[in-house]
Amino acid sequence: MSKKKQFALAAALTGATAAVLTAGMFVRREVVKRRPFAIEEATISAMQRALKLGQITSTDLVQIYLDRIEHFDRKGPKLNAMLELNPDALHDAEACDVKRTVTPNVGPLFGIPVIVKDNLSTAGKMHTTAGSVALADYIAEEDAFVVKRLREAGAIILGKANLTEFANFMAENMPNGYSSLGGQVLNPYGASFDVGGSSSGPGAAIAANFAAAAVGTETSGSILSPASSNSLVGIKPTIGVVSRGGIIPIAHSQDTAGPMARTVRDAVLLLNAMTGVDEEDEETVWSRGDIPQDYSVFLKRGGLKGARIGIDRHYTASLSDEKVKIINRALETMKTRGAAVIDPVAIPSSDALENRQSCVMYQEFKWDLNRYLEQLPADVPVHSLQDVIAYNEAHAEAALKYGQTVLEKSERMSGDLGEQRYLIDRADDIRLSRKEGIDAVMKNYHLDALIFANATGSDIAAKAGYPSITVPAGYTDAGEPVGITFTGMAFDEPKLIELAYSYEQATRNRKAPDLS
Known part of the structure; x- marks a missing residue:
C-alpha cells in the first residue's frame, strides 16, 4: 500500500480499527521497549519526545489523564474542575497514533491532550454552557475559531472545564469557581484557598495535571487570577491576537482567550496554535501585521538582562x-x-x-450576549439575556444559589452601543x-x-x-x-x-x- 493510501486510511480510522492497523501494518513501532511515563508536571515537549520515540502513545496519554480526572475530580478531593469529557477523545488519540506512523514530522501539539473552558463552542458531542443550567443541553454546530485552530494543530480536546458561571458576570457575591451546572471548583493546593476566576476549572485542572494545557478566557483577570491562584503560567494576549469567534461573550472591547499551562514554553506553544486571522473577528484582521509567526523564538534565558x-x-x-x-x-x-x-x-x-463606575461591560454584555443567544437553535430554552433571567427565576433552586444581580443590572441597560453615556x-x-x-x-x-x-x-x-x-x-x-505578573503595551x-x-x-x- 502506498504512503498516500496509508495516510488516507489512517485519517479515517478510529477506535479498535486504528489499534489493529497500528499493531499489524506498523509492527516496528510496537517493539520499542516501553518505560513508565511520569505524567505529573510533564511538559508538552517531553510528551512529544516520548511520542516520537514510541515510549508512549497519544492513546496512553489520554487514558492516563482520564484516570486522573476520575480519581481526583470525580472521587478523591473532588475538585470539580471538569464539566464534561470528550467521548471521542480516545478515538481521536488512536487516529493520531496511526497518523504519526505515516507522518512522523508533526507539530508540537499533535496528539497532545488539552482542555478548553466551557464558554468556548465545541461542535460534536460536547455541550457549551458557560456553567449555566439554562444552556445545559446546548450543543454548538461548529467549533469556536480557537478550537478549530487547536484541532488543526493536532491537539486532542480532552474535555470542557468548569468556570465561574457566565465568566463571573452573573452575581455580585458569587464565589470564584462556582457554576449552577458544575458546582464549586476547588483549589488543588488547598480547599480553603481561592481558586481564582473565572477560568477556575482550567486553572485547577492544569495545576492537578489533568491535561497538558488549557484554554481560558479573560475579560478582566479571568486568566491571570486562576493562573496565579493555581501556580500556573497564564497569558492574557493583546485584544486582537486571538479570535473571540464562537466564545460566549461578556464585553467585546475586553474579551480574549489565552493559554494556561505549567510552564512558559507550554503556554507559548499553545498560543502559537491559537493565533490566526479570523475574518469574522475584525480585531484579528486589524492585528494581522502585529503577530509574530512563532512566539517561541522569544523564549530567552537571558531575557531579563538589561530590562x-x-x-x-x-x-x-x-x-x-x-x-x-x-x-x-x-x-x-x-x-x-x-x-x-x-x-x-x-x-x-x-x-x-x-x-x-463605568457602564461599558454591562452595556456590551447585553448587546453581545443577545447577539450570541439569538442564533441558538429553537430547542434551546434561552435566546436573550431576558430569557436567561426568566429561566433562572423559574428554576431558582438549581440556578440561583447566589442570585443574578449582575444579569439583572445588565438587562436594565439599553444595550445601545451608540448611547452617549x-x-x-x-x-x-x-x-x-x-x-x-x-x-x-x-x-x-x-x-x-x-x-x-x-x-x-x-x-x-x-x-x-x-x-x-x-x-x-x-x-x-x-x-x-x-504569582507575579508582567504587563506591557499593545x-x-x-x-x-x-x-x-x-x-x-x-x-x-x-x-x-x-x-x-
Whole structure:
C-alpha cells in the first residue's frame, strides 16, 4: 500500500480499527521497549519526545489523564474542575497514533491532550454552557475559531472545564469557581484557598495535571487570577491576537482567550496554535501585521538582562506581609539576572480608574450576549439575556444559589452601543488605562514591563486591551500559591515572554499540588 493510501486510511480510522492497523501494518513501532511515563508536571515537549520515540502513545496519554480526572475530580478531593469529557477523545488519540506512523514530522501539539473552558463552542458531542443550567443541553454546530485552530494543530480536546458561571458576570457575591451546572471548583493546593476566576476549572485542572494545557478566557483577570491562584503560567494576549469567534461573550472591547499551562514554553506553544486571522473577528484582521509567526523564538534565558521593570506599590497595599515578601524576593531575583527594577513607579490614573463606575461591560454584555443567544437553535430554552433571567427565576433552586444581580443590572441597560453615556465611559476607559495609565508610566520611566502581584493589575490592562503574563512566584507558609505578573503595551507579547521565561528559568518556583 502506498504512503498516500496509508495516510488516507489512517485519517479515517478510529477506535479498535486504528489499534489493529497500528499493531499489524506498523509492527516496528510496537517493539520499542516501553518505560513508565511520569505524567505529573510533564511538559508538552517531553510528551512529544516520548511520542516520537514510541515510549508512549497519544492513546496512553489520554487514558492516563482520564484516570486522573476520575480519581481526583470525580472521587478523591473532588475538585470539580471538569464539566464534561470528550467521548471521542480516545478515538481521536488512536487516529493520531496511526497518523504519526505515516507522518512522523508533526507539530508540537499533535496528539497532545488539552482542555478548553466551557464558554468556548465545541461542535460534536460536547455541550457549551458557560456553567449555566439554562444552556445545559446546548450543543454548538461548529467549533469556536480557537478550537478549530487547536484541532488543526493536532491537539486532542480532552474535555470542557468548569468556570465561574457566565465568566463571573452573573452575581455580585458569587464565589470564584462556582457554576449552577458544575458546582464549586476547588483549589488543588488547598480547599480553603481561592481558586481564582473565572477560568477556575482550567486553572485547577492544569495545576492537578489533568491535561497538558488549557484554554481560558479573560475579560478582566479571568486568566491571570486562576493562573496565579493555581501556580500556573497564564497569558492574557493583546485584544486582537486571538479570535473571540464562537466564545460566549461578556464585553467585546475586553474579551480574549489565552493559554494556561505549567510552564512558559507550554503556554507559548499553545498560543502559537491559537493565533490566526479570523475574518469574522475584525480585531484579528486589524492585528494581522502585529503577530509574530512563532512566539517561541522569544523564549530567552537571558531575557531579563538589561530590562527595565517597574512596580507600583499601590497594587501591593492589600497583600499580606508574607505575600509582599514573596514579591520582593522575585524582584531581587530579577536584579541578579541583570534587570533594573524601578521601585516604586506610579501609574497616574490608578485612583481615577478605581473610583469611577463605568457602564461599558454591562452595556456590551447585553448587546453581545443577545447577539450570541439569538442564533441558538429553537430547542434551546434561552435566546436573550431576558430569557436567561426568566429561566433562572423559574428554576431558582438549581440556578440561583447566589442570585443574578449582575444579569439583572445588565438587562436594565439599553444595550445601545451608540448611547452617549456608553461612548463617554468607553472613551474614559481608554484614556485612563492607556494614555494616562500604562502608556504614561511606561514612557515616563522608560520601562519594558510593569510588575503586579497575582492579578492585582488586571483591570487596567483589561480596559487598555494590553497583554499580561503571570508566572509562579512562590508559596506562603500555608502553601497558597503566589504569582507575579508582567504587563506591557499593545502587542508586547514578545518582550513579556522573554521576561517571564527568564524569570521562570531562574527560579523554577512551581511545585505540583499534593492531592493526597
